[in-house]
Amino acid sequence: MNKYKIQTLNNISPKGLGRFPLERYEVASDLSEPDGLVLRSASLHGMAIPPSLKAVGRAGAGTNNIPVAEMSSRGVAVFNAPGANANAVKELVVTGMLLAARNIIAAWDFVHGLDGDADTMGQAVEAGKKQFKGFELPGRTLGVVGLGAIGVKVANVAQDLGMQVIGYDPAITVGNAWQLDASVEQAHTVEELLSRSDFVSLHVPLIDATRGLINADRLKLMKTGATLLNFSRAPIVDETAVLQALEQGGLHRYVCDFPTPEARGRAGVIALPHLGASTQEAEDNCAVMVADQLRDYLETGNVRNSVNFPEAVLPMTDGAARLAVANRNVPNMVGQISTVLAQRGLNIADLLNKSRGDLAYTLVDVDGELPDAVLDELRGIDGVLSVRAIDH
Incomplete structure (x- = not known):
């Protein structure tokens, strides 16, 4: 029996790679004629694809770094790990809401700018803290655009925090609907959701239909003082329009996971260095899920969680x-x-x-x-x- 060859293009969690038994798989970063590729952020665009390739596994949710249409034309299945990093992203969204609500970043910067002895610093703290007065989350309304694995978790944890939650997703799956807290309200349009929300969190894939989803016209519908959170993909938001809304006082904060030169240092922007899935648990979960899917496909032909092939078991x-x-x-x-x-x-x-x-x-x-x-x-x-x- 020939061994399957799995080539890794990034550092993949050993817990995931350990799912490939050594007696049947050869796993390495430098292989010729691989049967499968496992990657995280490495780009396959423009890369020569060997004829031996049967499957690609992305140890994460997004597949923008993979030429999916080209893989389909070759009959190569592309797998991802939807939901494996959902808890990590959910926790970061909650962090983002708290950073925005309590003005944590500005307060942090204020403290780091203080000098003097304990008495001088104490006086400065008491005199300056009022400028960072924030607000609490209970009773506020969170709008969640996209109720996939991550969006559902965000909606449910916001309910647990005492927030009112409305969601919009015309393509929500039956499985995700079962997981969603029954008290989450349904918005019939993005516009309705934006007009009713104090916080808006985006959880949709980057496709043609979602590029620029939040634009200047839709930003005008948001409540004055609302916070926009984007932990999906940068182009889902028209950044120029968001910066203008911040300058004009329409938005309170824009919290995102995608720093840009234009937004760096701008008042009201809290930009994190793409930390959404950056936990050890999320990396392990993604690697294990995609490894299991590749194994099942190579060994039985079954297809689960493919972005281009139909589900087939x-x-x-x-x-x-x-x-x-x-x-x-x-x-x-x-x-x-x-x-x-x-x-x-x-x-x-x-x-x-x-x-x-x-x-x-x-x-x-x-x-x-x-x-x-x-x-x-x-x-x-x-x-x-x-x-x-x-x-x-």
Whole structure:
């Protein structure tokens, strides 16, 4: 049995890499012809992709550093780790709200600028502390845009802190809806949410539809003195419009995880150095999740938490050989696959076909062996992107 090769492009948590058993996997940062890539922030854009590649695992949620469309065209599955860093980001969002509400950064800077003896400093503290008077969170309204794994946790913890919470997510999944506190109100539009919230926290992926989601027109809808928190991706917010809103006194604070030269040192901006998932627990969780998904895909063909392939889970049939086919989502692909197998005298023991957008994926268990000639014939079908026999 050949070993699968897993190439790492960043430092990946040993807890994650430990999920690849040594008797079946070779894991290293310098490998030729890898079956899988595991990465965090490394960019695959412009990188030469080896023909051997079957899967990419991003040990985190976002996949902007991966050319997903190109991977799909090659029949390469791309996996991420949604929710594995949710608690870490949730805690940072709460931190951001407290930093903004209690004017912590300005107060910290004030103390660090003091000098003199204890009496002099004490007098300065008593005279100066009133300028940092803040407010408490209970009774304030938090608007959460995006109710995925992170957004749900943020909404629920805000409820526990005594805040009123409204959420907006027209594409919320059934699973996430079950996890959401029943007292969270539904906003029917982003505009409604912005107009009602004292704090707004963004938890959406960066796609064409969310780029510039918070723009000048929408900022005008926010309450005077509101705080905007962005721990998703920088381009979701029109930073120029946010800085203008801060200067004009519309916004109280902009708290984000994405420092820029334009925002550095600007009054009202609290910018952190992309700390959202920077906890050991989050790194471990992400690495473990993505390693398990890669293993399942390589060893059984099952697909879980892929950003480009459909969810596809088929229990292994005892004594059968498994075929995994990725193809364009066009008519009669399953028929053509079945015909090739039938002509070779291979009986289908079980079959699962799923589609997602322009891509479809088929798992077939057949009685008997899968000769290379069969795989080559399947690869010759117009629309087939990748074919492999699962190595038991």
